[in-house]
Amino acid sequence: MKYISTRDSSNQCDFTQAMVQGLANDGGLFVPQTWPKIDIKAMSEINDYAQFAQNLLQPFLAESELALDLEKICRTAFDFKIPLVELREQTAVLELFHGPTAAFKDVGARFLAGCMQDYLMKNPSGKKNTVLVATSGDTGGAVAAAFYGMPNLDVKILFPAGRISPRQEKQLTAWGGNVFAFAVQGTFDDCQKLVKETLLDADLKRQVNFISANSINIGRILPQMVYYAFASSAYFKKHGAAPGFIIPSGNLGNSLAAVWAQKLGFPISQVVLATNANSTVLHYAQSGRYVAQSTVATLANAMDVGNPSNMERYLNLFSHTEFTQKLQVFSVDDQKIKDCIRNGESKWGQVWCPHTAVAVYVREQLKSPHWIVVATAHPAKFESIVEPLIGHAVPVPQSLEQILKKPSQSQMLQPDLAQFRKYLL
Numbered sequence: 448m449k450y451i452s453t454r455d456s457s458n459q460c461d462f463t464q465a466m467v468q469g470l471a472n473d474g475g476l477f478v479p480q481t482w483p484k485i486d487i488k489a490m491s492e493i494n495d496y497a498q499f500a501q502n503l504l505q506p507f508l509a510e511s512e513l514a515l516d517l518e519k520i521c522r523t524a525f526d527f528k529i530p531l532v533e534l535r536e537q538t539a540v541l542e543l544f545h546g547p548t549a550a551f552k553d554v555g556a557r558f559l560a561g562c563m564q565d566y567l568m569k570n571p572s573g574k575k576n577t578v579l580v581a582t583s584g585d586t587g588g589a590v591a592a593a594f595y596g597m598p599n600l601d602v603k604i605l606f607p608a609g610r611i612s613p614r615q616e617k618q619l620t621a622w623g624g625n626v627f628a629f630a631v632q633g634t635f636d637d638c639q640k641l642v643k644e645t646l647l648d649a650d651l652k653r654q655v656n657f658i659s660a661n662s663i664n665i666g667r668i669l670p671q672m673v674y675y676a677f678a679s680s681a682y683f684k685k686h687g688a689a690p691g692f693i694i695p696s697g698n699l700g701n702s703l704a705a706v707w708a709q710k711l712g713f714p715i716s717q718v719v720l721a722t723n724a725n726s727t728v729l730h731y732a733q734s735g736r737y738v739a740q741s742t743v744a745t746l747a748n749a750m751d752v753g754n755p756s757n758m759e760r761y762l763n764l765f766s767h768t769e770f771t772q773k774l775q776v777f778s779v780d781d782q783k784i785k786d787c788i789r790n791g792e793s794k795w796g797q798v799w800c801p802h803t804a805v806a807v808y809v810r811e812q813l814k815s816p817h818w819i820v821v822a823t824a825h826p827a828k829f830e831s832i833v834e835p836l837i838g839h840a841v842p843v844p845q846s847l848e849q850i851l852k853k854p855s856q857s858q859m860l861q862p863d864l865a866q867f868r869k870y871l872l
């Protein structure tokens with residue numbers, strides 16, 4: 448299997464190269480060149496998640512040097528439960544938050560970390576290996592957890608000091624070992640700028656092998672197809688109907704994985720993008736013109752994106768007409784998110800996180816049956832929003848509890864490369 452850049456289909460490489468490069472050298476994003484033929488019926492007989500993942504992803508890693516290690520990588524990445532919980536009114540919820548940092552990003556980050564570790568073992572860089580991430584919330588925690596404890600590699604996380612929730616901060620600063628957190632005195636954009644400056648610095652690059660773990664990496668998108676394929680197969684087997692997925696969306700990586708699973712032939716009737724007040728995608732759907740907007744802060748902060756990075760992959764895949772035929776897009780404001788969380792227990796018997804609430808609101812607007820609402824984070828991660836609305840405490844899952852008990856450690860940093868440099872070498 449080859450991967451091509453969205454900007455130039457003659458720019459090709461295999462999975463390993465696409466993963467290591469992160470971004471294609473022409474600035475485009477990697478997408479699969481062809482779509483393998485999958486035996487959907489045979490796949491639906493597999494009940495073990497890791498085995499299912501291995502069979503599904505095997506053609507995508509074919510001819511890559513990691514192909515033979517896929518089984519091991521899948522066993523480590525898919526080692527927590529991903530339950531499909533049936534509610535009422537032919538609606539189910541796909542709980543993607545049972546991983547180490549209680550959000551769906553654990554799946555992609557753990558698969559990518561497994562692949563990277565394997566790659567570095569086979570191709571030692573001879574330099575210090577550093578995963579560098581700027582984060583505004585969930586990504587940094589998932590990446591830290593996934594790469595924590597790996598030999599010959601460290602993780603440096605930049606977060607905007609005082610601008611993330613205390614529990615999100617804990618998930619960045621409480622690891623120790625090979626994970627270092629920097630509290631940048633500035634905004635998320637300052638953090639991102641510092642990462643870019645670092646990656647452009649020839650002197651640093653000579654001494655350090657920087658590894659990209661951001662969410663446009665193909666190594667994070669591909670494994671996310673697995674839970675859509677598995678859940679739709681299981682639902683179809685039980686109900687004899689193909690479900691639609693309603694997906695809380697920001698950078699559109701998670702929904703793209705659902706669209707790819709649909710393209711492979713899995714029984715998915717529709718993919719619905721549930722966005723917050725950041726309505727760039729809705730405007731594109733309505734007007735056919737893509738205009739990036741500045742980001743609006745909302746209660747669903749992991750979806751506060753005005754210029755979704757995976758839009759480039761969507762525009763490469765679909766014309767505007769196809770986009771509107773294949774996808775429905777909704778934009779949900781904070782007031783509706785609050786109402787949805789407040790009524791969650793009486794309406795659905797569930798406590799929703801603010802991101803999942805966006806999708807639940809959309810579900811309540813839709814008529815036809817057979818919907819799977821995608822729950823992207825555990826509500827306990829956002830207790831300061833959720834608890835006042837439901838009027839009681841949210842029990843903390845065990846994985847989160849463990850990290851909350853550990854002491855925090857972070858380094859204050861001015862958004863200044865000269866200062867950051869000494870921590871990188």
Ligand SMILES: *Cc1c(COP(=O)(O)O)cnc(C)c1O
Nearest residue numbers: 585697698699700701749823824
């Ligand atoms: C990152 C994130 C999203 C948005 O996912 P995209 O792939 O960027 O669309 C939604 N919910 C939660 C909890 C997240 O952390």
